[in-house]
Structures are given as structure tokens and as C-alpha cells.
Amino acid sequence: MLTSEISTIYKQDGKVRKVHHLLGAPSLEAVRRINTRLAAIGNIVSDGRPILGLSSRDLLEIVLEADENAFIIPAHIWTPWFSALGSKSGFDCLEDCYLDLSPHIFAFETGLSSDPLMNWRVSRLDGYNMISCSDAHSTANLGREATCFDCALDYFALLTALKTGAGLRGTLEFFPEEGKYHLDGHCGVAYEPAETARLNGRCPICGREITVGVLSRVCELADRPEGLRPAGAKDFASLIPLAEILGEIMQVGCTSRRVKAAYDGLIANLGGELKILLETDLADIRTAGGEVLALALERMRTGQVIRKGGFDGQFGEIRVFGSDENDLLFQAVMERRQTGIAPASAKRSAQKKTSDSLKLNAGQLAAVSLSAGNFSVAAGPGTGKTRVLVERIKQLPGSILAITFTNKAAEEIRARLGADSSAEVFTFHALAAHLLRAGGRGVAVADEAELRALAEAQGLSAELVDQLLFKLSTCQSLTEPEAAFLKGLTKLPFEGLIREALELALPRWEHVLVDEFQDINPLQYEFLRRLSRDARSVMVIGDRHQAIYGFRGSSVGAFEDFGRDFAPVEHLSLRETYRLTEAVASCANAFVQAETVVSGRGGEPVRIVGASFPADFIAQEIEALAGGLSSSKLKRAKAEYALSEIAVIVRTKNQAKTVMEALAKHSIPFDAAYATPLAERRGVRERLALLEGREIASQVRGLGEAALSRLDSGLKPEQTSRLQAALALSASLSGSVSERLNRLELSGLFKLPALDEEHVFYRYAELFGCDLEGFGQFLRLSQDQGALNGEHVRILTAHAAKGLEFKCVFLSGSYPLPGMDLAEERNLFYVALTRAIDRLYVVEPLNERGPFGRELPRPWAEYSQAEVLRRSQQELLF
Template sequence: MRFVADLHIHSKYSRACSRDCDLEHLTWWARRKGISLVGTGDFTHPAWYDHLTENLVEAGPGLFRLRGDLDRDIDRTLAPSLAGAPVRFMLSVEISTIYKRDGHTRKVHHLVYMPDLESAARFNARMAKIGNIGSDGRPILGLDSRDLLEITLECGGYLVPAHVWTPWFAVLGSKSGFDAVDDCYADLAPHVFAVETGLSSDPEMNWRVSGLDRFRLVSNSDAHSPPALGREATLFDTDLDYYAVRRALETGEGFDGSLEFFPEEGKYHVDGHRKCGVRLEPRETSAHNGICPECGKPLTVGVLSRVEELADRPSGSRPAGAAGFTNLVPLPEIVSEIVGTGPKSKKVLAEVDRLTAALGPELVILRDVPVDDIAAHSPLLGEAVTRLRRGEVVRDAGYDGEYGVIRLFEPGELERRNSAFALFDTEPAAGAVVGTRPAESAVDSPIAPRPPASPPAAPTAAAPTAAAPTSAAPGGSALLDGLDPEQRAAASVESGPLLIIAGPGTGKTRTLTHRVADLVTRRGVPASECLAITFTRRAAEEMAERLAVLAPGHASALTIATFHSLGVVILREHHSSAGLSPAFGVADPDQQLAVARTVVDDDKEARALVAAGDGRYKKALRARDLVDFDDLIALPLALLEESPDLVDAYRARWRWVSVDEYQDVDEQQYRLLRLLAPADGNLTAIGDPDQAIYRFRGADVGFFLRFREDFPTARTVHLTRNYRSSAAVVTGALDVIAPSSLVPGRELHPMVDHGAAPVGVHHAASESAEAAFVARTVEQVLGGASFHAFDSGRVSSDGTADLGFSDFAVLYRTDRRSRALVDALTTAGLPFQKRSHDRLADRPGVARIAAELRAATGATVLERVRAVAGDDHTAYELLKPLAVECGDDFERFHTSLALGVEVDTWDPRADRISLLTLHASKGLEFPVVFIVGCEDGLLPMRRPGDDDAAAVDEERRLLFVGMTRAQRHLFLSHTATRPRSPFLADLKAFEQIGAPQPKRRKKGTQLSLL
């Protein structure tokens, strides 16, 4: 059977969409239009998916229809000529993906189709691991297009690139797309067999690009309200089922072409600048070098220019076997032109009601009804349809988000004809069948369609970066040639103790790895004599990867370890001295509690034993040939302190010791290092005392500051060239740290050009307003994450080029500040993840206590903590890092605890904004950083009666660390709920955003003057 399909629509759960976008109204309008197959749209949205499952029933392979009672109610509101026509639904959704590929930001929309609700549910579950699918019917995901296609195929569906030429959000778009569909989907491109041409192009334009020959060119309405159904559509001659439609798209058999806008009516047909009212043809754009002649800003390059850019055939070309198409103008627009009122006016709606009741569905009137029958109702309408079918229209092209205008009559022509005859007969023509539902009575029906809202308006490079020095080929003296003078000075120190004071972004890891590589490749130091110690597994892995490249013939013999993995090495080698077997194990939190329960019967006491490292608990561990996390430092330290011979053996084995992040060592780690490295030995310590922020973990920056006392012959080298941050960020960070810097004469010189964007300081009325500012600014810097961002005026430019969601981080002092951010980003539909310290989950007992806290009900948070931990002190000691950070706020403690230990179930391919504490940001960097909650009492955090100057100084260092995570843009924010942070008073140059308004003085009254 031949039928019309519109497979790209949206529900009421999509932004800027009519509340009438439900199944009943869609069915009503599909019958009115003459459409047999409609996409459901938005099936990833939880509420809409539930609506679909409750109101659809299966109707043929892979398709659905509205359940019977609702379907019958709809037919009662339609004219007899429209009632009863079959309307089927296919599960569909539009997915927006924003991600980085090959150094460029890509923003591509896709249509995904599924054959059944079970497949859709599986797909939804996969999408939920990537981003927020509940805030918008068209979810915005930080996922590569190729990976989206892979997930679609794995769930049994197929994918069609949406409106492929749209500049801002399309596979071939001029702003953020590709030059070929195959480039977008990479190795999976053969599984894409159709593309949607969009409103601003038609097949004839697409035929000029030979790379599109293998695709079926489909069209759909992308309707945001039911009356917009069928403004573009696709024709099929197949059975009415999902699999037949898919086969037609794959093979071309049964694919009958499309119904199209005149492409000039699309919002992005030609080039232009909406704000300036400038509209240009491609040749004019070239003459102006793509710049608006009015304001000097870049023009929005439209579809016509983009097609011209990629075309390899002349106009008028048509590939062999290509299906045809028909250009149409929606019937309400034609009637609107004739009667001289808007297409949504009551006069137009009433006339269209009368026409469809008499002549059948709108698409049938436009394409098939004899002109004489149409002229019987209105000679002018008959003339208009005649011209339409011949393609004789007047075209004013759309540009930069402005719809174009297609007219059937020349200016003034209707006025000249107006006096000759009525525009429309006021009575139906003889023999016409009149429907029972005049437009004025529509409001009486519970599902009667309301006039749709006006179509939303649509939208109207970063400076080059100086990269850090690059290395020459590995090996030999050339290995250090790529370092800057300061890095080279540090890396080439021949021997003896060395302290490297490395400011943020100065290439700390680069310098350390090049130094080690130079030792083993040029200076003949055996790789087996080199030990490099870091604080995290991630840092150790990064160091190992770099050394594998720099010293490929030596890397395998190097010892690269964390303090704890070094402890494992020593214990494995001297297990018997520690009372262990060669195969001893490291107890996880559950094992630790299980062992403690063998010592005491009470769970609370068992947790207290673990927290305190009680001797009875330790003895029980040893009896089971187990150690815990703390033992990995304490036991090796005890072995070395008790055996000078063992100390000598390890000193002879590792004659060259390097320690990263030396400012973060605690007392036991310091003692261990002093035993491994003699005062005149080859110890290289690298770090920055102004980034010492882990005192609550036991770290003591004093060990860094006394390095010259411990190692009197040590040389000191400063790294001051920052290759990470813009000049504004570097200057601002130096301003903030200056009052309490631990580096005399602190210097930091920016070496990259990220543009002149100043540090932004934002004042908000509340936490929710602050969070809304973050979400709004993310979209502005990103250059828009959705059409709605342009339509609403929130975004009006490309923003900063080549950014993805993972390039944004929002930092805060405590996790409680994240709550408003989560709400705001969810509302904006932006994908995000909350990140925390990876060390927290490793602490003994944390996972079990977290699980019990989450399971507890019917008590206050404080009571829950007491119930599962025994008392406040035990909970505090067990989770000391988190407890210190959260202070006395046990609700925040509970929330942060759950965050810190929950398993990350995100799909690793997902690209998301990072929400994390300032402490957790250490070691990371992002092009765009927000630091929220810059308020006294929070940053610096102050407890009642707390006047610890050292603690305040560390809080200042914490802000310094957070600020220097930023590469291009840095925003500091505070609210009116607390005084702003005193640290901000030291910031000399910034841009005030949302400055607080001065309070108005009350007018004096007679009483106030007395």
C-alpha cells in the first residue's frame, strides 16, 4: 500500500514543544493531514515512555496504534471523511550528541528507531548510563556519533542522521559537522542507509553531492506541535510495518520519495545575520569573506553555501534510480495568504476545517484533488494549488534562524483580484460534505487541538595555543632538547639531592620522567637502580606510559610505584620478618570487619577496632595471613627501622629515588623515604608547597620546607613557566596565593595564548541562581547545546571553539554545594557526573558503613551514623578525610559518603561536565572551570571558634589549586547567603558578572528626623 510517513516528531516532554504533543492529538492531526505512519518521538524520556506503554497497542510487525477507546473518541471529533483512517506509530527518538573528535567540537543530531518497547527499554538503559535522559525528550549526550550508532545496532534498531545540513547541529553542518557522513560514523558507516534532508534542502540540492548517492533521502516534519505534522514527509509503497519500512530504506524497493518544503522556506537556506537583517547568497558571502557587512561578526553559513562547498556535480544533476519528490506549501499558509490573516487565525483554521471536511486530508488536497473541485470552494485557492503543483511560487529565502516565505501570488495581485470575486465562498459548494465539527467548537472536546504555539525562532575560535616544548627523538642527549631551560636545568642535574619547586602547569611530570629517562639512556644509570614514587595509581600509570616512550629499552626495569604498592613489594620480599606467608593478602573493607567480628561480638565494637587499628584486630588479621591498607606503610617502615642491613640493601638497590608531590607526604611516608635515601644520596623531590592541601589526611608541608635541612647539599630548581592557563588565570591565581605563599618570591609566567578572557566573578542571589548561572554560561561558552538555546536568546554565537562537555568542571568546597548544580544542569539537559576522591572508597569499613547508612530509615542522619558506627567519634575517625571536609553537617557527610563509595556505572565513552570538590580537582585540568561558593565560612571553611591561621592558609592554597585547574576560562562565584570570601579581595583584575545592586536608602519620614 502507498502511504505517507512522518517519522520525526516530538512529544510534550521536549523543550519548546506544544503541550498538545500527546498521542491523541497526534492521531487526530495525522488523520486530518492524511498521514498513516507517525514517529512517537522522545521514547527515551521516562514519562513519555510510560505514556506510550499505557496508551499504545501492537498493530502489525513493529508498529503500534492508539488503544481502542481513545481512538474511537478521536473519530467522534472528526468529519466523516477523515475518521477511521489507519494511523500507526513507530518508536522514534531524536538524540543530540555533542563531543570532541579530531580536536573539533561535533554537534550532531540523530533519529533512532526501535521495533518494540523491549528494545526501546534496553536502549534507554544504555542511554541512562551516558547522560540525563529525563530532562528533555531530545536528550543531549556527550557521546560520539559512532558509539551511538553502535549502541543502536546492539539494541536492534536503526539510525538516520537528522536534518543533515543544519549549520549548528548536523552531520554535514557548517558549524560543527563533518564533510562526509561516513567520516562521522567511521567503521560503522555502512549501517547508515538513509539521511534526513531537513527543511532547508530538498533532494535536488543533495543530488549534487555524490557521497550521498547510496542513501535514501527522507524528509520529516520535526514537528513541535501537532498541526506541523506532514509539513515534510516520506512516501512508501510497502506493507505498513516496521520491517518493511526499514527494508525500503535499505534497498530502495518500496521507497517512493518525499514531500518537501520549498527549501527556501527553511530557516537556514541562505547565509546571513539575523540581528543585522543581512541575507546573502553564497557568492555574496564569499565576497564579504564570511563576515557580516553591518557588524563585522561571522555570518551564519546556510545550507545552500554548504551544499555548494561539498558539491561535486552541477545543479540539475540526478543520480540514476533516485526517487522523486514534490515541493509543497502547507494548506494553512496558502489560505493565510489568500485571506490576509495569519495561518493560525480563527478565520484560516475555520476555512481549512471546511476544506478538509469536504475534500479530504490536507496532503490529498494539495497533491491529488482535482483543481476544479478545489476551485468550486475558492477560485483563488484553485489557482494557488495549480501554481503550487507547477512549482510557480515566489520565494524569499530563510536565513540564520528566520523562516523563509513562499507565496503563490505576486505582491498586489490579490488586491487586484479581490474586487472581482469573494476570496472564499461563505457557503459550501453544492454537493460538498460538511463536517460536524466547526473550528469554533474545538474547545468543547477534551482532545480537540488547540492552535499551536508560534514556531520557535532559531539561531542567528579560540586563539592558537603555544604548546609546551615537545621532545625530540628518544634517547641520547637529544632527549632533553625539547625541554624549556628551567625543565632542562632540573632534568640534567648530575647527582645528589635535588628539590624541584614546580608551580602549577609547569610540566612537573614531564620534567621528572625526562630526568629518569636521561639517567638511564645517556648517563649510564642502570634502570634497575631507579625508583619513582607517586601518590596514585593513575599517576604511576601515566609515568610508566611516558617512560615506555622516552626510554623504551629500559622502562621495564624501572620501579614505578605508589607508596602503598612499594610497601607491598617490600613485604613480599621480607614477608617472613613480618609474620606473613609469600602469598599474604590485602584485606578489603568487608574482610576487615569480618576479621574484627571474630575478636568481638558487637558490630559497633568491631568497627571501632578496625578504625583504631587495635592490636587484637591486627593479630587476627595476621592469623589469616592478611594485612590492611594502613599496614602497607607501617609494616615496611617497621622492618627497615629495625634492620640497618635491610636499609643498606635497599639503598644499594635503588640508588636513584624520585618522589612526586613531595608536599603531600605524611609522617610515616617521610620516615620511609629518609631510610631509603641517605642525606647525600640521589633523591629528587618535586612538588609545590603552595599546593599542599591534604593536612586533614596527615600530610605535612613542613617536610617539604625542611628539605634543605634534611639534605644540606641539595640543589633547588624552580619551574615557573606555566603551559596550562591563560595570562588572566595565572595573574589571578598569583594574586590570591600571594598573602600566604610558601614560595618566597613566587613567580609563574604564562606561556600559552588562550585569548584575553578575564577571570569572571559572579554574584548571585542564592545557590539556585548561582547554579543557573553555571548552566547558562556553559551553554554560552559551548556555543549552544540545543536549538532552544538559540531560540531563547541564551546563546547567539559559536562560543569558544573546540570544546566538549568534558572540558567543563564545576568545583566546590563541600559536596552540599553540588545539589543546586545538579538541579540546574538537569533542567538545562546538560550531561554531568559527580566525581570524588578515589581514595575514600579504599578506606577500611567505608563501603559497608555507606551501604548501611543508605539502607537505614526512620532516623535522623546523626542517629543513623551512631547506629552503624557506634558513636560520632568512631564514624569521624573511620572517615576522617570526609568528616573533616563536611564539618559538623552530618547530612552533608552522609551524602558525600554515598557519593564517594558508589560504583561508577557511567558508560566510559560518555562525555560529561565534571562536578567535584576542590580537593578532588588536584592533578586535573580543564579548559573551563567554575568555582562556586567562594564565601566566608565555606572558603575558607570555618568552624565555630576556629581561629587556626594555618588552616586558613591551607584554604587559600586550596583556592589557588582550584583556580590553576583552568586553562581558558575561570569563573568564581558567590551568593548573598554569606559574605564573600576574603580571598577574593586580593584579586586585582577581573570582570564582575551580576554585580550586587546597592541597597536603596529608605526615604526619610518625619519620625526618622526627630
């Protein structure tokens, strides 16, 4: 069935309406007719859900005129902000939404935050059939919610079932409390409908309107009591994804490797996930998965679950076991051998930790078992250095500080340690900000883009900013202009945080551990010396062959400095890699002329490919590796890789453009934003500037460069009026970050780049409530927020790829980059090589062998030439 989702935003009856619709069409010809009409109204080629400025009624008319058998179903009808009956931008009945064409609406989607029980309370919905749908952006989420049919498997049979109910069996649902708008809420507090009414709909914390959730909205429109089932109502079942149940039992995240292994084992033994959740006999589940899993599924099937309702954009929580049932969950740990379900790590005393219980190799165990003293650990790619850090922290007594270089690494360490750990885990910059706040200092951070804009406004060059940042990181003296610029700033650059923190009376920790030590710069090194001056032990861990930040002041000589300044230092190494195949490990070792890693895992040789059109070769090979993304390509399918398991690593962002164009031509979804701070992304940067009262004039509609150049000499009256209105709006902004954003966007005064309403920027805005300063700092400090959920090929620079791994990696672009430090270029190539778990391609222009690729030895690397067919056009469907 050909389907899509459209968002319409328009004004009706004095109120802005935002409604999402599901579209269905019986043929590609009908699709083309619909697209032709909609393309004349707005942009329908952007990723995700197109946003159009026309009414729901007019959209329905366009669809029906394109084909009488096409249809529209209102989507997630109760969601507050984007639905037909939502409290914020919807109507009181579907007839008001679709007006005279309402008879053509025959079904509606329940959405995550409601279920049939709730919808049965509204008698005006009796004439419609209910459907339930899953997120389409993630294969793992397909089937979480579903509509069940008992009819022929063709479009018109399904359409008849949807219209008449004959052949429509019912739906599979979330527990509605898990939806992120089930209850009312604001400023981080949830309210039941009665409490919202008692508060007259106002948040007692900030005084703003409470976001009215689905339950309240249903109660408002309901004319029946709870529990009444209308005649002819279809059946439904409320489910919890199997991975979430396993994660709760194991007390780990549902995306962890242990959960995946257990999930795969159960699917192999018992069949598909829906079969396990709905139909499989509990005795069979008990045999394959253990007593606790069988009990969990029994409770889910009978609705005996613990429900914590979501509110104001925060997902709720559904649990099968209470906090008083930890002993029961520990029983699942003891069933490990029988069930194959990996347990959560059990706490053991340091004295009882053995090599067998930890499953550490000899090198890892040596590093974990060290007591007092200072240690330098050389850890090659994939050798388990994060695990060594975590296991060492677990056994150390006293106060512990762990320092990483990315938020992603810090979050991973915290997650592995668990909520009960007292260890403090920070990045260098986040630690400095934390210490400044603890010392009573306000902290505001300016990223490089903002610093350059400030310098330009003062008639200074961007080079001054670059030199300033480099000198701060390397503890060099500043010139008078640089010092004056720094002194005049009301916000600190990142390295300025550390410089300011060095002036504080720093706290003391008994044990200090530093990850990715090869990335440290002189300022951070001095910070480390001060932080660890009285420590009983200091451990640094890293890989000198992955030192790639010399342009930021980092130096591989830091290892020698540590050996001298922290003497005596014991040196250890981790060489057994769990990531790389023997072929990739051997190529990496040959390239750096040292045996940095050892692998016993087989695999294919590294493929060095000369192609006439390298980017097109990469696109075609990805299409095959992903199992064929269209029926015409299934014959070339080689393996079933998920798109998110594939990465294309380039040397520079400019070199990524041809790859992006090739993937787009082949309709392969990709994400090229990894490791770009949220604050610097198009659409986010402009909105953040307005929230903070910056760059207002330059973003006002109708004020182009010519008008801005006349600010002092005079503008046209309408331009002056618009600018004054924009300035007045900016000055009057108050309340939560989300409310300020809403006012800015609805004003129509600013030329803002489009952002999908589901963009993470909006989710984070909701989470930060009224803390605008904290919101801005988070966006600037979050260097690794580009990791997106969903299935996309990742396109990254070698710098951004560091610390990541992918099952299949394509290396593309020029290595070494002319004019750059050769030793660091070699390290970059080494980093890129060692991101690959299973397959590695080095793709070069035909007859232009790169010098680095030539160094990869046979038989571990094989060179071939590839014939590439270029795709000249793409057919647009939905």
C-alpha cells in the same frame, strides 16, 4: 527525529530474555503518550537506557497504540547478552521475539560486531532493512556507524525509506572484528567458532561456558555460504575513525593532543571526517596529510587491514600497518613539517638531547639535565612537572622508581614513557602491595567504609577508625583499643600496606623520583627513606601551596625534612605555566603573596559574580558557554565549550547538592562521582560486599531494620527461608567474577540498587576473570576511577580537583570553611583557582562577598552582580 533506546528484561519460553530496542516517534505528543504508559511500568527518568520488565512484543504494542507511525527497531541484534538474536538471552528469529506483532518490524541494527556481509548469510533476515547507529553519549563517536539516506529530510520520508528500502542507500560500519563480542572467548582467551565447537563450548581454563560471540551465533543461524550477496542488498562501507588512524601513524593514543591537532588541521583543509574517509581524492590527502596517511586510507577503503577480533567484552583491534612496517611509520615522523602531523617521540641518546629537540624551557631543561645527587623542584600549576619527570626518566641510566599519589598520574607517566621503558611507576600504596606480593604475602585491602562497618559491628566508634588511620599515616603510637582492632583485621587499611612493607627487605633502585611531594605523610616519607637509602639520585617535585591533605597527616614541612635528611640538596623551580592565563596566574600569585607562576598568555579577567541564586547562575552560564543546549537558548550562546571541558568546584560534597539540582533542572548532564573509589559507590559497594560474602542479611529482600533486629529472637518463616537461600547462594558462588555477579543479580534475593548494564563495574568484572581478590583490591585502590567518558559537566570538591584542568571553571561554596585550618583552606582555594585554562568564575551569594574572593586584585579580577531567573519545571521527553 525523536528517538530513544529501551532495555526490556523478561522471561519467555523458560529463558530470561534481555533485548534492547530503538524507538522512534513522529511528534512530542506521541512521545508523551508513550512515556505515560511506560512510566507506569518502570523508571524511565534515569540517565541512559531505561530498563523495563515487559516483553518485546508488549513494548511494541504500547508504541504502536501511542501512534501508528511510531516504530521499534531491534538494536544490535547479535550482541550476546542484550539483543533479539544474541546467544545468551535472545531468540533464533525476530518473529519469536515480537510474536504476532512481528509484521510491524521492518529493520534491524547490525551492531558493532557484525556487518552486512555477515547478516547476508541468514536468509530469514532478507525481508528486513539494515541500519547502523553511533553511540549517542560522545560527540566524538557520532558518525562512527551511520545509515545513509537519499530522501526528503523529514520523519515520514525517513520512515518510508526504512520500511520499503526506497531512499535507503546503505550503511557505514565498523570493521566487525573490532566489536567486543565478535569472537568467542573466556578467561582472557579468544576462540574461533570451530575451536569453540571442538571444546564443546567449555572454557579449558575454568570449565565454565565460553561466551559465544557474534560470529559463532551468525554461523549457527546461517543457511548461506560466506560472500553471497542477496538481490537488492544495500551497499556498505567499513571505516576506521580518522583519529585512530592518526594515532596508529604517530604511535600515540587517539585522544592525545598531537592527534587532535593533526585531526583539526585535516578537517580545516579537507572538510568533514566522513568526506575524508570516503570521498577525498588520495592525491589531496597526500598533499595535506602525507604519503603514509594516504596509504592508510587506501588500505582502509579496500579492506586491506589487520584484524584482531574482540571477545568476551574486550574490544578488538583494527590496524592498517603491520609490526614489520615501523620504518614506514618513522617516515611519517620525518614528514612532520610538511603535514603538520606531530610524530611520536623518537628515541634519542641522552647526549643528543638538546633544549631545541626536547622543546623544554630553561627551568625544565635544568631539572631534566641533573645527574647524580638529590634535588627538590618547586613546580607551580601547569609548569610541566610531569613532562620533567618523564624526560628525566628517559635519560637516566640504571634502575628507576617513580612514585605518584594517584593511579591517574601513574598511568599518564607510564603512557608517556612507552612500553619499552624499564622504569617502575607506582603509587605509594600500589608499590607496597606489589612488594608484599613479591615477598609471598597475600594482600587484601579494606577501605574506610568497610573499616567503619567492622568497627560498628564490634561496638566501636567511627572515631576510632579515623584516629587509627591518622596515627598510622603519621607514625604515632596506637592506643590499646586501636592496636587490638588493627590486629584483629583480616584485611589491611591502605596505610597498613606501607607499614607491613617496611618490615620487608626492600629492593634498591639507583634513581628515585617522587611526584606531588607536598602530599607525603610521615609514614610514606619513612618508606621513601628506606627505598632510596642507596640511590644515586633522588628527585622530589611539588608545590607547597598545593598542600591540602593535612587531615591525612601530610605536612608542607616535608620539603624541609628532605633538605635536612637528604643533604646536600639542590633546589630548583619551574615557574613558566602553560595552563593559566595571565589573569589567573596574577590572581593566584597575589593570593599566595609570591610569584609562583608566570604566564604570557592573554585571556579574560577572572569573573567574581554575586548572584541571588548562585547555582542557577552557574547552570544558565554553562548552558550559554556550551553553545546553547536547546534552540530557545541559542541567542545566549557565548562559546562552543564541550560539557566535559567545564567543571564546578565546591568546597564540600554537601555544597554540591544545589549545583546538581540546578543542572538537573536545566537538563545539563553532570558527573559528581569524580575521585570517589569505585568500591564506595552506590550499587557497586553492595554488590562487592555480596561477592566477598559480607553484609548478606542486610541486603536480603524483605528483611528490613525491624526484621534484622530480630535475627536472634526469630524471623517469620518466609523471611527465614529467604535468608537461608541467600546464605546458601553466597556459599556456593564460584567461577569468574562476572558469573558470580550474574547469579547474585538473577536470584532476585537481594535489594540491589540499579546499575546500568554498561557500567564500568561490569567491564572491570569481565577483565578480572576469576580473580575476585584482585578485583576487590583494584576497586579500593582506584581512587581516581571517577573520570567518565562522554559529555558531562564535572562537579568536584577542591580536593578531588587537584591534578586536573578544565577550560572553564566555576568556584562555588564557602571558602574558608569555618573551623578548619586557615593555611590549608587557602591552599585549597589556590588549587581550585589554578584548575582553569581559559575562563574562571568565582560565584558567591549576592551581597555576601567571601574573604578569599576579595583578595583577588584588579584588573585581573572583576566583580559584577548577575540577575538570575530560576527554572521551575522541566519537560520530560525521552
